[in-house]
Amino acid sequence: MYGFCCCRVVIDNNACEDATVIQVDSVNKHGILLEVVQVLTDMNLTIRKAYIASDGGWFMDVFNVVDNDGNKIRDKEIIDYIQRRIETSAGFVPSRRGSVGVMPSEEHTSIELAGTDRPGLLSEVCAVLADLHCNVVNAEIWTHNTRAAAVVHVTDDSTGCAITDPKRLLMIKDLLCNVLKGNDDLKTAKTMLSAPGVMHRERRLHQIMFADRDYERVEKTGVRAVEERSSRPQVNLLNIEKDYTVITMRAKDRPKLLFDIICTLTDMQYVVFHGMVNTTRMDANQSPYTRRNF
Incomplete structure (x- = not known):
């Protein structure tokens, strides 16, 4: 079953000198941020910056993205396809997710x-x-x-x-x-x-x-263990007013990093209401404002 929600996507190549700007405005619905980031990840787009605002009944996100070569998205067909994909994914959010059973499709x-x-x-x-x-x-x-x-x-x-x-x-x-x-x-x-x-x-x-609780750390010893500890991401949590938990993260940038973080927060029953993402050549800095989804 699917439910429809209003969604508008604007893709602009003039608003930023070195990136394509994608703005998504939609009625807010649980899981919509993950849906949008998932589409951008599937399209092999690199998110250089992001501004997240989804408090209350409205969702508005702005993403600065580039292709695999670090260039703006110039092809009109690709731009139109990205727009359709986001509007479809953000506009129709399944009401049931993750059910499993012995139900093979006709294909595989x-x-x-x-x-x-x-x-x-x-x-x-x-x-x-x-x-x-x-x-x-x-x-x-x-x-x-x-x-x-x-x-x-x-x-x-x-x-x-x-x-x-x-x-x-x-x-x-x-x-x-x-x-x-x-x-x-x-x-x-x-x-x-x-x-x-x-x-x-x-x-x-x-x-x-x-x-499977793969996040439970297995402590290692030796030189490799010291190197791994020194390269671990820096993560800090701060509880502020209105029951927000601010998570500040700094890590080596890589493809799909934002998608992986949003997935992890979702699995831990956290919802991102506000936030900012900023990447450099080497590092990624993220500061989502979150609340538990209870």
């Missing part, structure tokens, strides 16, 4: 995995899928802090269609779960079959890793 079956990372894990997973006559259409795999998560889309290698046989689906799930457990898994391995298209794949990986 989506498999979600979570377990302990170890050398050779990906090879073992692929070997099991090959033995079960599954063709991997595409996959994305994340590892962090000894944990691993993946979303894999597969089809039957003889028909090229989604796998619909319940017994075969159960076998795939059980065998992959055994691989993920390994010999000394201290946490429960998980394998799920879900409906593709229910959620953005990278958004889903964020949720899987968060549910």
Whole structure:
């Protein structure tokens, strides 16, 4: 089910000397900031600056973006496409998100995995899928802090269609779960079959890793551990009036950083009401004003 909300997108190449300015005005709705940032990330746009204001019933964000080469977006077709994508994503926000079940589509079956990372894990997973006559259409795999998560889309290698046989689906799930457990898994391995298209794949990986508590730090020793500690982002929290928590962050800039931060805050039940993002050649500075979504 989808609900419609008014949304207006203005894309301007004259307002800033070295970036394309995208302004989004919309009726405020939970999750709308993540929807917009997700579209910009999917379009491989780099967000150099952002101004966020979504208190009350109205949402207004301004993003200064460039392409992969650091240039303004000049192609009118691309500009029109960005505008349509944002208006569609921000204007129609699903009322249900993240439901999972044994519901393969006609195109492929989506498999979600979570377990302990170890050398050779990906090879073992692929070997099991090959033995079960599954063709991997595409996959994305994340590892962090000894944990691993993946979303894999597969089809039957003889028909090229989604796998619909319940017994075969159960076998795939059980065998992959055994691989993920390994010999000394201290946490429960998980394998799920879900409906593709229910959620953005990278958004889903964020949720899987968060549910698996990958943020629980595993302390390391040695020279590499010292280097990692010295390069960690600087994060500070300050509680101010009106029940806001101001989070100031400074980190090495990289692609998709803002998307990852918004996903993390959303998973932790925080809503960004105001904020500013500013990047330089090396660093990214962000200061969102947040509240718990209770």
